[in-house]
């Protein structure tokens with residue numbers, strides 16, 4: 224029997240290989256804004272770990288000590304609910320901005336976009352323009368090609384290494400991290416994580432690029448659920464552009480039956496995700512505005528009005544009035560503001576003390592010769608502030624006397640174990656088990672105190 228297919232046709236390929244996207248360099252107003260936002264983002268990312276606040280690193284996520292320092296605040300694992308609150312605020316803000324401005328985050332601030340454009344800039348610098356790069360990849364390998372490509376990968380490697388080291392300086396003290404790097408004294412764990420993040424950066428920005436946005440980013444998949452007909456997006460004005468077709472500058476398009484699109488293909492060549500925006504709104508589009516800049520450039524050359532591709536909305540394209548205030552955007556806006564107020568309030572009223580009471584496991588209670596009953600406890604007091612402080616322990620029940628080191632010095636961010644003994648005389652004992660309230664306060668902050676209740680056993 225003769226089969227009309229080959230053996231390799233039977234192999235199921237999980238991933239369809241795609242031709243690489245060669246991005247053409249584009250100038251224009253949106254690209255200037257994108258470069259500026261990218262620059263500000265990178266500068267903040269690099270400089271933030273170097274900033275000191277009250278003698279400490281201002282932003283440090285100290286995983287080893289389980290403490291997150293953000294300027295005047297220190298967060299502990301017990302503050303996990305605040306992290307949940309922060310995620311809720313970020314989600315509402317993202318919903319609000321996406322409904323209003325579309326995928327502006329992706330195009331202008333997303334680290335994947337910022338780093339990908341930086342890597343493309345290096346590629347262009349060392350390998351030449353888009354056409355030169357295509358030529359290099361299709362021609363036989365020459366010495367010049369090998370040298371330039373090797374140089375590109377070395378620069379990408381250095382950028383990835385610096386990115387990873389900077390990222391690690393959010394988790395380890397910055398000065399020590401760099402001093403240890405100079406002395407080649409990194410621990411195995413530090414070396415592992417820096418190499419891991421460097422490989423991720425190199426792979427994402429150098430090789431995967433738009434595939435991260437298209438196949439891996441969940442945001443690109445669900446962002447359309449937030450869009451409505453008034454959301455700002457990059458779109459091609461089909462009514463004005465079609466019929467597309469090539470022509471000379473002096474030609475009259477109306478006489479030729481053509482629209483304003485001269486089919487120069489520039490909008491496709493500058494697109495970092497390799498799509499043709501003239502095919503309509505696509506989830507791959509990151510709203511970077513490069514195609515709008517490219518098209519404006521072509522429109523200017525042909526003396527046509529700019530804006531054939533522009534930031535607009537579906538309603539505006541249909542000639543309807545675009546509405547800014549609409550129920551969805553107002554709802555997300557109100558929720559964002561409420562969530563931010565709640566977060567700010569929660570952080571503001573947070574006390575820099577955390578304490579828990581553990582009963583003595585050895586004996587339930589002790590009775591002395593005068594029939595006085597004593598219960599013993601161990602207090603675990605955490606100083607959640609960034610300064611060494613004195614703490615006072617007291618009991619709020621007037622019928623109970625306390626024996627403990629009442630003024631305890633606890634270093635910033637540390638936990639102290641304080642033995643406490645509570646005693647009741649026979650006259651004061653009314654019940655077999657009574658409730659007592661212990662209080663810990665800060666010596667130099669009269670209004671800061673924390674109270675917890677525990678049981679007192681008398682027989």
Ligand code: SF4
Pocket residue numbers: 457490493494495496497498499500507508509510511512513514515
């Ligand atoms: S279609 Fe335009 S806005 Fe969208 S990603 Fe491509 S170049 Fe950027």
Ligand code: SF4
Pocket residue numbers: 459464467483484485486487488489490491501517518519521531532
């Ligand atoms: S850049 Fe503008 S004119 Fe050129 S192909 Fe794209 S839409 Fe048409």
